[in-house]
Amino acid sequence: MSVEGHTYQHNVVGAPGTDGDPCEDSPRDEHAPSRSTGTLGKALEVLDMIALSEQPLRFTDILRQTDQPRGTLHRQIKNLLEEGLICQNADQSYIPGLRLLKLAARAWSQNSFRLIAESHVRSLHAATGETVHLGVMNDLEVIYVDKLETRQSVRMHSQVGNASPLYCTGIGKAMMALLPREECVARARRISYKRHTAATLYTPELLLGEIEIIRETGIAHDREEHEPGIRCVAAGINNTDIDLIGGVSVTAPAYRIDDKTVENWQHLVREAAAAIELDMRSGLGPRSHE
Amino acid sequence: MSVEGHTYQHNVVGAPGTDGDPCEDSPRDEHAPSRSTGTLGKALEVLDMIALSEQPLRFTDILRQTDQPRGTLHRQIKNLLEEGLICQNADQSYIPGLRLLKLAARAWSQNSFRLIAESHVRSLHAATGETVHLGVMNDLEVIYVDKLETRQSVRMHSQVGNASPLYCTGIGKAMMALLPREECVARARRISYKRHTAATLYTPELLLGEIEIIRETGIAHDREEHEPGIRCVAAGINNTDIDLIGGVSVTAPAYRIDDKTVENWQHLVREAAAAIELDMRSGLGPRSHE
DNA sequence: AATTCAGTTCCAGTAAATGGAACTACGGGT
DNA sequence: ACCCGTAGTTCCATTTACTGGAACTGAATT
Numbered sequence: 001m002s003v004e005g006h007t008y009q010h011n012v013v014g015a016p017g018t019d020g021d022p023c024e025d026s027p028r029d030e031h032a033p034s035r036s037t038g039t040l041g042k043a044l045e046v047l048d049m050i051a052l053s054e055q056p057l058r059f060t061d062i063l064r065q066t067d068q069p070r071g072t073l074h075r076q077i078k079n080l081l082e083e084g085l086i087c088q089n090a091d092q093s094y095i096p097g098l099r100l101l102k103l104a105a106r107a108w109s110q111n112s113f114r115l116i117a118e119s120h121v122r123s124l125h126a127a128t129g130e131t132v133h134l135g136v137m138n139d140l141e142v143i144y145v146d147k148l149e150t151r152q153s154v155r156m157h158s159q160v161g162n163a164s165p166l167y168c169t170g171i172g173k174a175m176m177a178l179l180p181r182e183e184c185v186a187r188a189r190r191i192s193y194k195r196h197t198a199a200t201l202y203t204p205e206l207l208l209g210e211i212e213i214i215r216e217t218g219i220a221h222d223r224e225e226h227e228p229g230i231r232c233v234a235a236g237i238n239n240t241d242i243d244l245i246g247g248v249s250v251t252a253p254a255y256r257i258d259d260k261t262v263e264n265w266q267h268l269v270r271e272a273a274a275a276i277e278l279d280m281r282s283g284l285g286p287r288s289h290e
Numbered sequence: 291m292s293v294e295g296h297t298y299q300h301n302v303v304g305a306p307g308t309d310g311d312p313c314e315d316s317p318r319d320e321h322a323p324s325r326s327t328g329t330l331g332k333a334l335e336v337l338d339m340i341a342l343s344e345q346p347l348r349f350t351d352i353l354r355q356t357d358q359p360r361g362t363l364h365r366q367i368k369n370l371l372e373e374g375l376i377c378q379n380a381d382q383s384y385i386p387g388l389r390l391l392k393l394a395a396r397a398w399s400q401n402s403f404r405l406i407a408e409s410h411v412r413s414l415h416a417a418t419g420e421t422v423h424l425g426v427m428n429d430l431e432v433i434y435v436d437k438l439e440t441r442q443s444v445r446m447h448s449q450v451g452n453a454s455p456l457y458c459t460g461i462g463k464a465m466m467a468l469l470p471r472e473e474c475v476a477r478a479r480r481i482s483y484k485r486h487t488a489a490t491l492y493t494p495e496l497l498l499g500e501i502e503i504i505r506e507t508g509i510a511h512d513r514e515e516h517e518p519g520i521r522c523v524a525a526g527i528n529n530t531d532i533d534l535i536g537g538v539s540v541t542a543p544a545y546r547i548d549d550k551t552v553e554n555w556q557h558l559v560r561e562a563a564a565a566i567e568l569d570m571r572s573g574l575g576p577r578s579h580e
Numbered sequence: 581a582a583t584t585c586a587g588t589t590c591c592a593g594t595a596a597a598t599g600g601a602a603c604t605a606c607g608g609g610t
Numbered sequence: 611a612c613c614c615g616t617a618g619t620t621c622c623a624t625t626t627a628c629t630g631g632a633a634c635t636g637a638a639t640t
Contacts (some may be wrong), residue, residue: 039597040626044373051396060617063482069599074619076597079327083334089402090532092618097398098426098433098546107343107386136388143388161395229524242380254531328596329628350586359630364588366628382587 028200042068047096048078050086055095097282104161113246117276121146121248124272128265130252137175137245138165140166140191148251164226167191167207168200170234171247174220177211178238178245184211199225219266222249231255233265235273239280246273307311320537322377332358339401340376341390346383386532394451403536404435407527407566411436411538416564418555420542423522427535430481435536454516457481457497458490460524461537464510467501474501477577489515509556512539519544523555529570538562 049065050057057065063073077094081085084099100247108114108149113142117134121131125132126150141163166172166187177186187210188204201210234249250265257265339355340347347355353363367384370376374389382423398404407424415422415438424436431453456462456477466474478494480499485492491500504510512522525541547555 037372040333040369041373042597043330044375048391049392049546051400056400058617059619063617070618071599071601071620072597076620079330082327083331085334095400095402096393098397098428098435099395099452100390100452102433103337103341103386103451104390104397107388107390107394108451110341110346110385112385138388143392145391159392161391162396163392193384334626348586349588353586360587361589361630361632362628370590 014123031129035159043076043080046073047080047085050080050094050098051096056089056095057090058093062212064093082112088176108145108160111145113244113280116246116279117146117246120279121148122274124248124250124268127268128250130250133171133249133251135171135175135247137162137172137247137251138163140187142169142172142175142247145246148192158238165191165194167193168196168222170220170222170232170249170251171236173207173211173214173222174234174236174247174249175221176207176238177214184208191225196226197228199223204207217266218270220247221247222251224254231257231262232268233262235269237273237277237280239277241281247275248276295477299328313421333366333370335385336363337370337531339377340384341371341386342407346379346385348381348383352384354396358377361561398435398450401435403570404427407436407536411438412571414540414558416539417544417558418540420540420546423461423539423541425454425461425465425539427462427537429454430461430477432456432462432465432537455481455484457483457492458486458512460510460512460514460522460541461526462510463497463512463536464499464524464526465502465535467499467504468528469509472500477541486516487514487518489513491515507556507562510537510552511552512541521552523552523559525559527563527567527570531568531571534570536566538566 014250046062046066049062053061059074059077061068062077066073078085080087080097080110081094084097086094087097088094113136114134116170119285121132121134129150131150132148133144134143137178142165143159143163144259147160163173165175176187179187185204185208188207191204192202192206193202201207212218218235220234222230222234224231229253231254232249232251234247237244237248239245248269320500336352336356343351349364349367352367353360356363358366367376370387371378371384374387376384377387378384381482403426404424411422411424411534422438425432425434425435432455433453434450454462455464466477471476475494475498478497480498481494483492483494483497484490491497500510508525510524510526512520514521514522520541521544522539522541526535527536528537529535538559540559
């Protein structure tokens with residue numbers, strides 16, 4: 001039977017011309033800012049706005065950020081409210097709702113990439129004693145799907161589901177190195193860079209240069225490029241069967257690690273990544289029967 | 291005022307001063323057979339089906355479970371796919387998508403109930419050394435919004451976002467005890483009971499009897515009613531301002547705890563719940579700390 | 581080659597979303 | 611009290627895009 005692994009993908013690269021599914025950007029090539037998929041897309045646009053905002057938004061805040069008429073927006077919000085996707089505070093501001101949590105819990109526990117990787121992530125955590133992340137590529141960012149904290153479970157899940165840029169994280173760079181070259185360059189160009197620290201690779205050229213090295217070594221380093229004082233060692237995981245690119249990493253405060261430790265981690269991380277990749281290929285799925 | 295009260299909200303105060311409008315969800319009829327909210331509702335119905343199913347579903351599996359025509363269903367799925375709410379395996383089965391994780395991460399980190407409760411949950415965890423849960427009531431179930439594991443962060447978030455029944459969990463029963471009496475009875479009747487263990491309270495009468503006791507003591511016990519060998523001590527948290535009912539609990543294997551421990555926990559749990567309730571009332575908003 | 585089953589596309593008909601305007605409610609300034 | 615501005619909500623004719631039946635593809639099975 002075919003490799004049956006359920007996995008996550010989001011239209012990662014792929015051969016040009018396999019299907020005419022313009023999933024990438026706007027279906028119609030107008031420069032319309034909203035590439036909404038009909039009604040659903042519009043509703044999600046509002047949901048995104050509410051969920052991704054830093055502060056809780058009130059009705060008029062949302063109205064201002066959108067070009068929809070009041071009546072329309074109000075109905076959309078009402079629908080979201082009724083569906084439990086958002087809920088409303090006493091001061092009438094809106095925040096994401098419980099139903100999202102419930103949905104995501106299933107998304108997470110069913111994610112077969114995570115399931116397959118789980119034991120390896122755990123070994124890696126045991127072997128290093130430091131924080132281990134597992135992530136997948138999603139366009140220009142990495143989304144963390146699992147995380148094991150260094151020790152005392154500080155706060156679980158603080159990162160799970162969170163997104164970080166590709167260009168300044170170990171996992172992100174490791175994943176980019178797995179892309180076909182043109183695709184890699186294309187993405188590097190599309191990124192909007194921010195210089196988080198002095199070490200941040202803040203141009204496509206810098207990034208692509210580093211990626212060349214990563215391609216050879218199979219290991220990516222984050223040398224305080226995202227947060228000062230934080231370093232990490234990462235390796236990418238590639239499953240072309242399923243069009244999934246992911247990565248694992250070990251993270252630690254810079255002061256705590258020396259060259260020898262890093263050396264050691266490189267092997268561990270590389271092995272973990274290879275093992276996960278292998279398990280995925282061999283179809284060692286959550287339900288491997290049938 | 292309608293007796294039905296499946297309010298979805300879970301946030302907290304914010305504006306000091308005026309409120310008193312607990313935001314009834316009036317426009318909902320009785321239990322109309324999921325008279326979906328227009329297009330959005332239908333899309334979510336499909337999403338729910340995919341997310342809540344145990345196995346990944348293929349197109350025809352979904353088609354069978356719904357009464358929609360093929361064309362319609364196909365388009366709905368395509369929309370969900372395009373929006374990244376679901377994604378598709380190699381074998382064409384569908385599973386929930388990354389976007390849900392991302393959304394939920396925000397929902398979680400913004401949830402002010404959780405934020406306010408956080409420090410108290412942590413103290414409780416420190417004081418008992420056992421697993422601590424924080425949950426909110428959602429109609430007939432409790433949804434866990436936070437969890438601190440007993441020791442080695444086994445797997446974070448294994449429960450966060452998950453739903454459990456009200457009648458066989460400590461938190462669930464503690465929350466029910468906070469409902470107005472008629473409402474409590476009404477819900478107890480609506481529950482469909484399953485006898486998980488020998489100790490499970492599997493009729494409305496048994497449940498309501500126990501709840502009487504909980505009302506007096508302010509503490510709910512789960513005496514291996516959900517899982518054999520697992521006990522827990524819980525207390526409810528009530529915020530009428532905002533129409534939120536939640537709860538905290540400490541859970542441990544039965545063999546590990548004796549009466550004296552339980553006695554001790556009762557106080558700790560009760561105090562934690564009271565402290566959270568107080569913090570909510572005093573408008574200690576989401577952004578006031580951390 | 582014929583038959584099934586799974587997935588996809590098409591298009592007239594129709595249900596549902598739209599958006600403008602009108603309405604309520606609150607608060608503050610004069 | 612007044613008026614006015616802002617915030618949120620409702621209404622309804624118009625128009626959009628969702629619906630669903632049927633017909634098409636294409637792979638696996640007989």
